[in-house]
Amino acid sequence: MERHNIVYRITNQINGKYYIGVHTTKDLNDGYMGSGIAIKNAIDKYGVECFTKEILYDFDTIEEAYGMEKRLVTIDIVRDRNSYNLHTGGKGGWGDDNITFSSVFTSNGWIKKEEFDPTLNEGAAKNMVVVKDLEGKRTRVYKDDPRYLSGELVPWNKGIQQPSIVNEKRSKALKGVKHPKYICESCGRKVSEHWRARHNNKCS
Numbered sequence: 660m661e662r663h664n665i666v667y668r669i670t671n672q673i674n675g676k677y678y679i680g681v682h683t684t685k686d687l688n689d690g691y692m693g694s695g696i697a698i699k700n701a702i703d704k705y706g707v708e709c710f711t712k713e714i715l716y717d718f719d720t721i722e723e724a725y726g727m728e729k730r731l732v733t734i735d736i737v738r739d740r741n742s743y744n745l746h747t748g749g750k751g752g753w754g755d756d757n758i759t760f761s762s763v764f765t766s767n768g769w770i771k772k773e774e775f776d777p778t779l780n781e782g783a784a785k786n787m788v789v790v791k792d793l794e795g796k797r798t799r800v801y802k803d804d805p806r807y808l809s810g811e812l813v814p815w816n817k818g819i820q821q822p823s824i825v826n827e828k829r830s831k832a833l834k835g836v837k838h839p840k841y842i843c844e845s846c847g848r849k850v851s852e853h854w855r856a857r858h859n860n861k862c863s
Contacts, residue, residue, distance in 0.1 A: 661685065664724040666716040666731065669693055669743075671701060673709050678743035679732050681724045687714065697743040703852065704839060725749050789815045808856060 662685055669678045669692060678698040682691050692702060692712060702710060715731075718724045729749030736742050790812040791797050797815050806812045839852040845862045 663687055664718040664721045665714050666718075666724050666727050667693075667712055667714050669698060669710050669712045671705060671710055671743075673705055674741075676701065676741045676743055679715075679728065679736070679748070680744075681721070681728045681748075683721055683724075693743075695743060695745060697745055700852075701743060791815045791817075802856070 662683060664681070664683050665687070666679065666681055669680075671677070678693050678695060680693050680695065680698075684691065692707060692710065693699065716724070716727050718727070726749065729747065732744050732746075732748030734747055737744050737747055787799050788802055788807065789797055789799050790807055791814075792812055798812075800807055800812060804812070840849050841852060841855060842848070843850055843858060843862055845859075848858075850858045
């Protein structure tokens with residue numbers, strides 16, 4: 660059976676966000692919907708029925724497919740807030756020379772990662788979080804950083820008492836909002852999907 664090396668695009672029909680990736684298959688209708696963290700979380704949140712998939716290119720070799728992905732998924736695509744791509748294209752997106760969290764989007768626009776100081780700049784980068792260590796020093800790490808998953812590093816605002824008016828506004832905004840949860844197979848606890856990775860790391 661012929662093997663296909665495809666470059667595909669998945670689009671969220673609810674909000675228009677998209678994901679571009681590479682997949683090798685003998686069946687173009689195998690139901691594959693990407694393996695990126697962000698796109699998988701989005702599908703879990705909205706349901707696979709809310710996403711459409713289109714094949715952009717079909718190549719004879721995987722090298723050709725990754726070459727096209729590299730041309731399509733540029734740093735601008737990664738920075739696009741409507742994109743689920745966390746890395747630039749090529750090499751499966753995970754080469755050491757391919758990591759693209761070199762800039763952070765702040766209220767003043769994009770600045771170099773090495774110049775970003777979470778104590779001075781307000782901003783956010785995909786798949787990253789501002790944390791503090793035991794001494795209270797702040798830094799920014801990936802959400803899958805072992806130190807963050809283990810609890811060695813905690814969210815920078817953990818333990819900070821919020822003004823009552825802030826809590827009231829937050830409570831009002833979240834009233835009636837349902838947050839996806841799952842039952843941990845190890846301990847039986849009901850845990851928010853947002854904290855699944857961190858909980859599983861502690862529970863294992």
